[in-house]
Amino acid sequence: MTMKKWFCILLTAVLLVGSALPAWADEGETTGEGCAQADGSPYSDGDTPSEGSVQNPRYAMYDVLKGIDVSEFQGTIDWAKVAADGVKFAVIRIGGRLSTTGQLYDDDNFAANIRGALANGIQVGVYFVSQAVNETEAVEEANAVLGKRGDWANKLTLTVYLNIENINSQGRLLNTNLSKDEQTNIALTFCNTIHNAGLKAGVYASFLTFNISADAIYNAGYSVWHAQYAASASLQTWYDQWQYSSAGALDGISGAVDMDFWYCANCLTGFADIDPDGWYYDSVRYAVENKLFLGMSNTQFAPNSPMTREMFVTVLYRLAGTPSTDAVSAFQDVTDPAAYYYNAVAWAAENGIVSGMGDGTFGVGRSITRQEMAVFMKRYAAWAGLSASAAGTGTASFSDRTEIASWAQDAMDWATENGILFGMSGTELVPLGTSTRAQVATVLMRLALLLDQ
Numbered sequence: 122m123t124m125k126k127w128f129c130i131l132l133t134a135v136l137l138v139g140s141a142l143p144a145w146a147d148e149g150e151t152t153g154e155g156c157a158q159a160d161g162s163p164y165s166d167g168d169t170p171s172e173g174s175v176q177n178p179r180y181a182m183y184d185v186l187k188g189i190d191v192s193e194f195q196g197t198i199d200w201a202k203v204a205a206d207g208v209k210f211a212v213i214r215i216g217g218r219l220s221t222t223g224q225l226y227d228d229d230n231f232a233a234n235i236r237g238a239l240a241n242g243i244q245v246g247v248y249f250v251s252q253a254v255n256e257t258e259a260v261e262e263a264n265a266v267l268g269k270r271g272d273w274a275n276k277l278t279l280t281v282y283l284n285i286e287n288i289n290s291q292g293r294l295l296n297t298n299l300s301k302d303e304q305t306n307i308a309l310t311f312c313n314t315i316h317n318a319g320l321k322a323g324v325y326a327s328f329l330t331f332n333i334s335a336d337a338i339y340n341a342g343y344s345v346w347h348a349q350y351a352a353s354a355s356l357q358t359w360y361d362q363w364q365y366s367s368a369g370a371l372d373g374i375s376g377a378v379d380m381d382f383w384y385c386a387n388c389l390t391g392f393a394d395i396d397p398d399g400w401y402y403d404s405v406r407y408a409v410e411n412k413l414f415l416g417m418s419n420t421q422f423a424p425n426s427p428m429t430r431e432m433f434v435t436v437l438y439r440l441a442g443t444p445s446t447d448a449v450s451a452f453q454d455v456t457d458p459a460a461y462y463y464n465a466v467a468w469a470a471e472n473g474i475v476s477g478m479g480d481g482t483f484g485v486g487r488s489i490t491r492q493e494m495a496v497f498m499k500r501y502a503a504w505a506g507l508s509a510s511a512a513g514t515g516t517a518s519f520s521d522r523t524e525i526a527s528w529a530q531d532a533m534d535w536a537t538e539n540g541i542l543f544g545m546s547g548t549e550l551v552p553l554g555t556s557t558r559a560q561v562a563t564v565l566m567r568l569a570l571l572l573d574q
Contacts, residue, residue, distance in 0.1 A: 175353040193230040200237035202373030217250025220292035246279025263314035340442040401559035408562040424559035431462035438465035452483040488555040492529035499532040511535035
């Protein structure tokens with residue numbers, strides 16, 4: 122799997138040059154569709170949640186930013202007032218597909234909204250209201266977005282979202298009766314097309330009620346934007362955004378507006394032991410943002426703690442997208458299916474990525490050595506379809522090359538030749554040395570970026 126999510130970057134206030142886009146309407150149908158779950162509201166308890174909503178504790182290490190999503194039906198927005206009211210991001214409708222005729226339409230206020238948001242320092246994403254009933258139409262919808270990208274595509278901090286919902290009781294999407302797999306594949310096709318164009322992609326839905334798999338979206342590396350109007354979100358899958366209300370009130374907007382939270386791992390402010398100036402900061406941020414591994418607690422990342430063999434294999438398993446597996450562990454020390462690392466170790470063994478200690482055990486609890494990491498990563502790269510051959514010269518300049526075990530020599534050459542492992546000093550590779558969590562974050566980021574080339 123390739124990594125499709127990237128660092129949150131700070132966005133400076135810029136002006137976007139553009140003109141309003143024409144809207145389509147036919148047979149009396151308006152374009153007032155999207156981000157309102159018409160066939161079963163995600164709002165569950167009759168109360169309008171607020172910024173006081175209860176956040177899932179797993180997001181304690183994230184910045185939780187206040188945002189909105191808007192369309193032409195918010196009318197003319199005073200974005201300066203919106204920014205002054207504490208809004209940090211906005212997801213702006215770019216267009217959609219009508220639910221009766223299937224005609225594509227543009228949002229009349231898209232250009233004005235994205236220009237106004239950017240001019241006032243508000244980070245932006247966009248959404249397209251889908252009524253695609255097959256993968257061909259999903260590509261058509263993605264291309265409709267890409268055809269309007271203009272300069273705004275270079276200004277996005279957030280994601281291009283496919284907004285999936287049933288618009289009305291007679292809508293084409295509702296009446297097609299797609300299966301969960303069919304609906305999920307349509308969404309993934311849209312995301313793949315957007316991603317292949319160099320933009321971040323994701324899916325908006327009320328995932329607890331709509332017939333689509335949040336796990337499949339997340340495991341493919343795409344953003345999950347979950348709609349649930351309640352005091353807290355109960356979706357078990359990791360989500361990047363939570364739309365918690367459709368009845369928000371803000372300065373600068375007449376009438377109600379959808380309210381959202383964005384969980385941004387950019388600053389890692391929840392970890393008291395992370396030094397923003399530390400050499401490892403970007404790597405740890407990458408690992409956390411991409412959920413390869415998180416903290417030892419909600420407040421401690423433990424960058425200097427050792428990484429065990431089972432921890433490292435679990436990270437590789439997450440890098441692979443946490444694939445579904447029925448593999449059964451044959452290792453004497455990996456017997457509890459409830460252990461957090463059980464599926465990862467069983468999957469890795471089944472796919473030839475790990476082979477254990479040679480005595481029937483995997484080596485649970487042992488700190489992983491640098492040469493073991495190299496072997497696991499080389500096998501993983503081969504499993505992922507990357508050519509994992511080595512010229513055999515990567516370790517030639519290191520004085521401790523003779524300390525590398527014969528079974529690890531090719532892997533160490535490959536890792537050093539590809540810039541995944543460097544020496545612990547100018548002359549020593551330290552193949553038998555162990556690695557800290559911060560060092561592993563750095564190595565895994567390099568591997569992920571190599572796989573994404």
